[in-house]
Amino acid sequence: MMKRAFLYAGQGSQHKGMGEDLYRNYPEFREIFDNVSLDFDLKKMCFEDPEGEINRTRYTQPCMVAFACGMTKILENKGIKPDVVAGLSLGEYSALCAAGVWDYKETVKLAAFRGNAMTKAAKDVEAGMTAVMGLDREKLNVCVDKAKELGVVSICNDNCPGQLVLGGEKKAVDKAAELAKESGAKRCVPLNVSGPFHTSFMKSAGDELEKYFEDISFEKARIPVVFNLVGREKHEDESVQELLKGQVQNGVLMTQSINYMLDKGVKEFVEIGPGKALSGFVKRCAKEKGIDDIKCVSLETFEDVENYGK
Known part of the structure; x- marks a missing residue:
């Protein structure tokens, strides 16, 4: 063991x-x-x-x-x-x-x-990353799918129970975070990043x-x-x-x-x-x-x- x-x-x-x-x-x-x-x-x-x-x-x-x-x-x-x-x-x-x-x-x-x-x-990507607290992966995926009409966005980190991270183009990430709040997320915290990593x-x-x-x-x-x-x-x-x-x-x-x-x-x-x-x-x-x-x-x-x- x-x-x-x-x-x-x-x-x-x-x-x-x-x-x-x-x-x-x-x-x-x-x-x-x-x-x-x-x-x-x-x-x-x-x-x-x-x-x-x-x-x-x-x-x-x-x-x-x-x-x-x-x-x-x-x-x-x-x-x-x-x-x-x-x-x-x-x-x-x-x-x-x-x-x-x-x-x-x-x-x-x-x-x-x-x-x-x-x-x-x-380079040349206006990137965004937001930590989403208190929403399960299945529900967040629904938000991500809806926000994709504005650009690239996906779940880029599954950190621990109750904490998932969105990454991609800022406008699409912001939209997915907004939808996550409407779906019951406790908090959405924008993170300071220099690129759309893990997307x-x-x-x-x-x-x-x-x-x-x-x-x-x-x-x-x-x-x-x-x-x-x-x-x-x-x-x-x-x-x-x-x-x-x-x-x-x-x-x-x-x-x-x-x-x-x-x-x-x-x-x-x-x-x-x-x-x-x-x-x-x-x-x-x-x-x-x-x-x-x-x-x-x-x-x-x-x-x-x-x-x-x-």
Whole structure:
């Protein structure tokens, strides 16, 4: 039975200064930040963000993945290892690195490529994203179908029971949210995003990733990975490449992924941040299933790491 999961945060929780205290205190964290070669200064972007650009997708993605790979290395060196891994959207790449599919250098470079591909795919689209609280998927799908007459809109994230996220063209997303409120949604909260991620607009990004994947090696995962696209481990006839291509242009099944891990006996969820959003999703899923003996830990700072396990 699986017992401990590492969950990797997705884009959106990044902030100036993230990882700076870890860099000062852990040589294994420094190794990653000092040895990855990108077209920008990774340390300066994460720790100082002098131009206020860390929220731009092309920078966010490699920064988040470098942070996650560094944290994973710290935990490994402390003898703390997962029985299963998963991540939200971008976080799936950090999960695959933790499972040994790529090394950290390849993973960070891949995240940078993905960020650029998604930025290009989002160009010239007036994008919108709205979190819908308290409406089930079936009812929200009806709202989405009606709003499609105004443009592209779909459910791009199924985060946890009672929280679904709409994405696509702003006018269509706004219409679907309006209809959701009329259908009984408790709240609709617009989110600050730079593109229509996990929608059909990302087809070109998926195609670019597919081509990129042809030139890199995929090792066999050493531990189980739960994939966003299917909400479970991959089957023998599925490839990581196909699942990642599909992930960028389809909705993220986080509820299903968390439920899969709960059903497999995971009792401890270690969220590798920044942020604590995934721990909230886990708690909601566990509550819905009547499970009350799980432990959620969020790790972002030096203090978090040192206190973990005490």
